[in-house]
Amino acid sequence: MATPLIWIDEEVQAEPALARPIPFVFKTAGQTMLALGQLATLGDGALANLAELTSDFFEKQTEGPDVLVGALPFDPTQPSHLVQPERVLRVQGKHDIGAIPGLGGGASSHAAAPRILSVDPDPAAAEFANAVAVALDQLNAPGATMRKVVLSRSLKVMANRDFSAADLMRKLSVDESVTVFATPLPARLHRLRCLIGATPELLLEKRGGHIVSHPLAGSARRHRDTAEDRQAGNRLLASDKDRREHAMVVESILDILAPYCVDLSTPEGTCLRATASMWHLGTRIVGQLKDASLSSVHFVGLLHPTPAVCGLPRNLANDQIMKLEPYDREFYAGAVGWCDSAGDGRWHVSIRCAELDGNHARLYAGAGIVPGSTPEGEVIETSAKFRAMLDAFGIDGGRFDE
Numbered sequence: 001m002a003t004p005l006i007w008i009d010e011e012v013q014a015e016p017a018l019a020r021p022i023p024f025v026f027k028t029a030g031q032t033m034l035a036l037g038q039l040a041t042l043g044d045g046a047l048a049n050l051a052e053l054t055s056d057f058f059e060k061q062t063e064g065p066d067v068l069v070g071a072l073p074f075d076p077t078q079p080s081h082l083v084q085p086e087r088v089l090r091v092q093g094k095h096d097i098g099a100i101p102g103l104g105g106g107a108s109s110h111a112a113a114p115r116i117l118s119v120d121p122d123p124a125a126a127e128f129a130n131a132v133a134v135a136l137d138q139l140n141a142p143g144a145t146m147r148k149v150v151l152s153r154s155l156k157v158m159a160n161r162d163f164s165a166a167d168l169m170r171k172l173s174v175d176e177s178v179t180v181f182a183t184p185l186p187a188r189l190h191r192l193r194c195l196i197g198a199t200p201e202l203l204l205e206k207r208g209g210h211i212v213s214h215p216l217a218g219s220a221r222r223h224r225d226t227a228e229d230r231q232a233g234n235r236l237l238a239s240d241k242d243r244r245e246h247a248m249v250v251e252s253i254l255d256i257l258a259p260y261c262v263d264l265s266t267p268e269g270t271c272l273r274a275t276a277s278m279w280h281l282g283t284r285i286v287g288q289l290k291d292a293s294l295s296s297v298h299f300v301g302l303l304h305p306t307p308a309v310c311g312l313p314r315n316l317a318n319d320q321i322m323k324l325e326p327y328d329r330e331f332y333a334g335a336v337g338w339c340d341s342a343g344d345g346r347w348h349v350s351i352r353c354a355e356l357d358g359n360h361a362r363l364y365a366g367a368g369i370v371p372g373s374t375p376e377g378e379v380i381e382t383s384a385k386f387r388a389m390l391d392a393f394g395i396d397g398g399r400f401d402e
């Protein structure tokens with residue numbers, strides 16, 4: 001069934017904003033990909049089967065755009081949500097994301113913004129600090145085999161009217177250093193949901209025989225004052241704790257990709273990666289594949305979840321996440337992106353994001369814990385990571401740290 005191209009038009013505000021699936025939107029520097037409607041859905045399957053599922057899908061599907069778009073959950077045993085759209089539109093160059101043809105022409109700019117009624121930390125910052133302390137006990141125990149675990153917390157937000165994905169995306173797009181995305185999620189209790197965010201982290205891009213990954217780990221908040229900001233970046237670059245936290249991610253990705261590559265390197269080494277609100281340590285990894293026919297989802301299946309969102313070793317870290325976090329991450333800390341029948345694709349880590357369900361939203365922020373981390377430091381770091389999404393929602397975040 002064709003999905004109407006209406007997204008945020010004023011005349012449909014009487015209906016819940018997410019009464020129809022929103023388009024998939026993927027705005028990277030210089031290009032926006034917009035996937036409209038839903039021609040077919042990829043069948044359920046765990047991440048390990050995704051390469052096979054997608055290649056079967058493309059073999060059978062002879063009509064419609066040659067692409068699947070959507071989201072993969074944090075838990076690789078849970079089904080992904082990938083769809084073949086009816087139409088794909090690409091917009092190049094600088095543009096207002098809300099004014100792309102097919103999105104309703106930015107009509108919401110004169111509509112009243114939803115008024116925030118409540119913000120509920122889940123868990124509270126103090127509980128999150130306790131979870132970090134428990135994880136640190138495990139990491140520091142004599143003979144410990146777990147080396148890193150990434151723990152997250154969330155903020156549940158309620159407004160007086162439905163949130164507008166287009167308005168949020170427009171606000172998030174002010175930061176041109178990140179990939180702004182919106183992707184439909186599986187319905188829950190017959191309600192359509194979506195994930196919207198502004199991720200700085202590239203999990204994997206594959207074009208022909210060339211692959212790129214740009215993992216981030218190790219963070220500090222940015223400052224308005226230029227000198228203070230520069231100092232914060234320099235401190236991060238020099239921080240032993242953050243360098244260890246980062247190196248584990250890079251080494252793990254290099255180990256996984258190396259057997260598939262004739263050439264694999266980190267041309268610039270570890271650098272500072274800036275977003276509008278955060279400094280990160282980042283290392284761009286580039287590779288040339290031995291077998292260019294392997295698809296992007298094959299590699300995503302091997303890489304995800306990286307130690308940037310889970311930990312090391314993966315199974316031990318995942319056990320701790322299950323024990324210490326009070327919710328199912330679902331599509332937070334998963335991946336969002338697209339793949340095509342040639343095996344090309346681009347997948348970003350779904351962080352700095354919020355799940356939207358009508359007038360409810362849940363924002364997420366996580367942080368890598370290694371020996372040397374402190375509970376207070378991780379509370380401050382996750383607060384800083386909430387900043388970009390909180391700003392988009394028009395919420396002053398400071399009071400959620402207690």
Ligand SMILES: C=C(O[C@H]1C=CC=C(C(=O)O)[C@@H]1O)C(=O)O
Pocket residue numbers: 150152201216217218219280307308309333351352364365366367368369385
């Ligand atoms: C898990 C998140 O961030 C990851 C990505 C960059 C830096 C991170 C860190 O410094 O801990 C995290 O590994 C998140 O923002 O929710």
